[in-house]
Amino acid sequence: MAGRPAVPEVIWARPERTGRGPRPAHSRADIAAAAVRVADAEGVDAVSMRKIAAELDMGTMSLYNYVPRKEDLYELMIDAVSGEYAYPEPTGDWREDVLSLARQTRALMHRHPWMPRLMSPVYGFSPNALTYLEYCLSCLDPLERPYGAKMELIAAVTSVVTTYVANEIATGERTRSLPWSAEQEQAVRIAYLGGQVASGRYPRLAAAFSEDSGPIDLEAVFERALRRVVEGFVAAG
Amino acid sequence: MAGRPAVPEVIWARPERTGRGPRPAHSRADIAAAAVRVADAEGVDAVSMRKIAAELDMGTMSLYNYVPRKEDLYELMIDAVSGEYAYPEPTGDWREDVLSLARQTRALMHRHPWMPRLMSPVYGFSPNALTYLEYCLSCLDPLERPYGAKMELIAAVTSVVTTYVANEIATGERTRSLPWSAEQEQAVRIAYLGGQVASGRYPRLAAAFSEDSGPIDLEAVFERALRRVVEGFVAAG
DNA sequence: AGCGCACTACGTACGCCGTACGTATATGCC
DNA sequence: GGCATATACGTACGGCGTACGTAGTGCGCT
Numbered sequence: 001m002a003g004r005p006a007v008p009e010v011i012w013a014r015p016e017r018t019g020r021g022p023r024p025a026h027s028r029a030d031i032a033a034a035a036v037r038v039a040d041a042e043g044v045d046a047v048s049m050r051k052i053a054a055e056l057d058m059g060t061m062s063l064y065n066y067v068p069r070k071e072d073l074y075e076l077m078i079d080a081v082s083g084e085y086a087y088p089e090p091t092g093d094w095r096e097d098v099l100s101l102a103r104q105t106r107a108l109m110h111r112h113p114w115m116p117r118l119m120s121p122v123y124g125f126s127p128n129a130l131t132y133l134e135y136c137l138s139c140l141d142p143l144e145r146p147y148g149a150k151m152e153l154i155a156a157v158t159s160v161v162t163t164y165v166a167n168e169i170a171t172g173e174r175t176r177s178l179p180w181s182a183e184q185e186q187a188v189r190i191a192y193l194g195g196q197v198a199s200g201r202y203p204r205l206a207a208a209f210s211e212d213s214g215p216i217d218l219e220a221v222f223e224r225a226l227r228r229v230v231e232g233f234v235a236a237g
Numbered sequence: 238m239a240g241r242p243a244v245p246e247v248i249w250a251r252p253e254r255t256g257r258g259p260r261p262a263h264s265r266a267d268i269a270a271a272a273v274r275v276a277d278a279e280g281v282d283a284v285s286m287r288k289i290a291a292e293l294d295m296g297t298m299s300l301y302n303y304v305p306r307k308e309d310l311y312e313l314m315i316d317a318v319s320g321e322y323a324y325p326e327p328t329g330d331w332r333e334d335v336l337s338l339a340r341q342t343r344a345l346m347h348r349h350p351w352m353p354r355l356m357s358p359v360y361g362f363s364p365n366a367l368t369y370l371e372y373c374l375s376c377l378d379p380l381e382r383p384y385g386a387k388m389e390l391i392a393a394v395t396s397v398v399t400t401y402v403a404n405e406i407a408t409g410e411r412t413r414s415l416p417w418s419a420e421q422e423q424a425v426r427i428a429y430l431g432g433q434v435a436s437g438r439y440p441r442l443a444a445a446f447s448e449d450s451g452p453i454d455l456e457a458v459f460e461r462a463l464r465r466v467v468e469g470f471v472a473a474g
Numbered sequence: 475a476g477c478g479c480a481c482t483a484c485g486t487a488c489g490c491c492g493t494a495c496g497t498a499t500a501t502g503c504c
Numbered sequence: 505g506g507c508a509t510a511t512a513c514g515t516a517c518g519g520c521g522t523a524c525g526t527a528g529t530g531c532g533c534t
Contacts, residue, residue, distance in 0.1 A: 013429040021481025022529045048520065059484040061522080070521065120357055122407050125430055130439055137441035147445035156462055159400035160393060167392075170359050192250040193362055202367055204374035208384035224473075225393055232469020236461075258510020259500045285491065296513035298493080307492065 011072040012126055024066070026056055031066055032080035035073055036112065044114035047073070074118045079126035081112050087131075090139045095230055097139035098153075102161050102226055109165040113173075116166035123158065153233050160229050164222050248309040249363055261303065263293055268303055269317035272310055273349065281351035284310070311355045316363035318349050324368075327376045332467055334376035335390075339398050339463055346402040350410075353403035360395065390470050397466050401459050 016028055034055045039047050049070055053063040067073045085104055090097050109115045123129055133154070140150045193209075196202065253265055271292045276284050286307055290300040304310045322341055327334050346352045360366055370391070377387045434443045 010429060018481070018531095020479075020531055022483085022531095024482070049522080050520075061485075061524095062483050064522075065482060117357065120354060120403060122404060125433075127433070130433060130442060134439040134442050137445065141441075146450070147441070147448045148450045151445060152458065152462065155401075155404075156397060156465065159397050163396035163400065164392075166357060167359060192247060196362075196364075196367060202371040204378075204384070205367060205371050208374065208388060211384045213383070213385045221389065225389065228393065228469035228473045229466065230469070231473035232465035232467070235472040236465045236468035255502095255510070257502055257508075259502095259512085261511070286493080287491075298495095298514075299512050301493075302511055 009068065010125070011068070011075055014068075026058065026066065028066065028076060029080070030056065031063070031073070032076035035077045036080050039077065039114045040112060044117060047077075049073070075124060075126060078115065078118055078124065079128045081108060081115065082126065082128035082132060084108055084111075085128075085132060085135075087135045090141065092142055094140050094142050098136075098157060098230060099223075099226055101136065101139065102157055105158075105161050106165050106222065109162075109169070113169045116162050116169065119162060153230075156229050156233065157226070160225050164225055168218055168222075246305065247362070248305070248312055251305075263295065263303065265303065265313060266317070267293065268300070268310070269313035272314045273317050276314065276351045277349060281354060284314075286310070312361060312363060315352065315355055315361065316365045318345060318352065319363065319365035319369060321345055321348075322365075322369060322372075324372045327378065329379055331377050331379050335373075335394060335467060336460075336463055338373065338376065339394055342395075342398050343402050343459060346399075346406070350406045353399050353406065356399060390467075393466050393470065394463065397462050401462055405455050405459075 017024060031052065035047050035052050038051060038055060049063055049067075050060045052073065053060045056063075067076065085101075085108070136154050137147070137150060140153070143150065200206075254261060268289065272284050272289050275288060275292060286300055286304075287297045289310065290297045293300075304313065322338075322345070360370075373391050374384070374387060377390070380387065430446075433439065434446055437443075
């Protein structure tokens with residue numbers, strides 16, 4: 001707490017190149033790309049200052065010339081993958097536009113499963129975040145509401161997308177985690193959860209778990225949740 | 238990845254006491270309470286196995302008899318504070334019941350600002366989580382829908398609560414962070430964000446930022462978001 | 475033209491972290 | 505009573521973020 005900067009420092013506020021001194025041998029884009037590559041391949045916990053520096057054939061401490069704190073490296077990563085969005089011309093149907101943007105976000109997060117974790121909880125104001133927000137707002141042009149309300153809609157959609165996809169990813173990782181598959185998963189669920197639930201203390205929960213609903217279609221769940229958020233915005237003003 | 242357990246281990250599945258060997262000198266509840274105390278006072282990053290062990294006057298490695306992995310310590314913490322919920326008899330008006338439970342969650346998270354971060358992304362199945370879920374479902378008894386749908390409603394509400402409160406907390410921390418207050422905050426916002434926004438590349442964003450809406454009432458924003466989720470559930474099936 | 479400063483580069487070192495492992499000791503069950 | 509199984513805990517390993525000091529480089533100003 002003592003050594004905190006007296007003024008908030010945002011990496012986007014510092015110029016990538018000042019003109020003085022030797023030319024930097026690397027660019028922010030290179031650094032971000034290296035970090036994204038490592039995170040995609042080995043998980044976000046494998047992203048360390050040492051490792052990214054090594055990846056770029058530079059000394060560990062040299063990286064600190066570009067990225068003052070590790071947290072800023074995360075910001076670079078988020079900004080980099082945010083550049084993968086496609087921004088088609090809005091159709092005029094804001095609901096559809098918002099939904100398809102959300103679907104893009106979902107795909108993006110599945111491509112980079114570390115995203116939800118690093119985005120918690122704020123989206124920040126990186127260059128690509130600004131572009132993204134501007135595009136969201138342009139999709140909402142047909143909606144006659146103050147910008148404040150539009151921002152709240154965007155926040156609600158982002159919230160639900162992030163949480164749901166984070167859940168999908170977590171579930172997927174647990175399932176794929178190791179040789180124990182559906183069988184053992186069931187075994188464990190019976191062993192503990194089943195034991196608790198069958199104790200009679202949680203009758204509704206027991207009913208919910210035994211309610212046979214066929215295999216869960218995650219995509220359908222996602223779509224429903226999204227549609228509810230959008231319709232809720234229309235319905236509840 | 239090599240040393241992962243062949244079978245998923247959940248701390249709630251291992252008995253707190255087996256009967257064999259010396260009496261454990263501490264209880265899970267003690268341990269959880271110590272960790273919560275430290276996290277509340279010094280932030281969640283101050284929660285280390287060493288520190289919690291020291292807090293309980295035990296050797297670092299003794300703690301591992303109770304808590305096999307640090308991640309499990311986090312689970313204990315979440316479960317412990319989940320015990321703070323009050324569960325009044327449902328009124329029969331499920332909307333109000335859900336809303337007031339969400340308000341409780343918000344208050345709980347403000348009391349323990351590390352909660353949103355540790356809960357990402359899954360709520361888990363700790364004892365108190367089961368109690369919580371069962372209560373949620375009991376509030377939804379008047380709603381005639383399959384349990385699957387009710388679970389989706391709970392998930393949607395939880396999602397929006399967690400994200401919004403996480404944002405409130407993050408904003409608050411940034412504001413309270415150090416001696417730079419509103420003035421400098423504005424200065425920075427002008428310096429960078431203003432520079433970008435005023436560049437003309439983000440006309441709607443510029444309009445949104447300059448839209449004068451008076452001071453933001455975070456609680457009102459929260460209530461609106463919540464109401465939209467609930468109404469969306471009613472409206473969009 | 476040349477000086478000086480801001481910048482890059484990077485090695486070393488500090489104080490943390492999670493936790494594997496080995497050993498000594500205490501206890502409940504057969 | 506003896507043995508299997510707990511607890512208790514010190515030591516040690518390999519990693520982390522990053523403060524700091526030093527050396528070299530090239531732009532900008534006088």
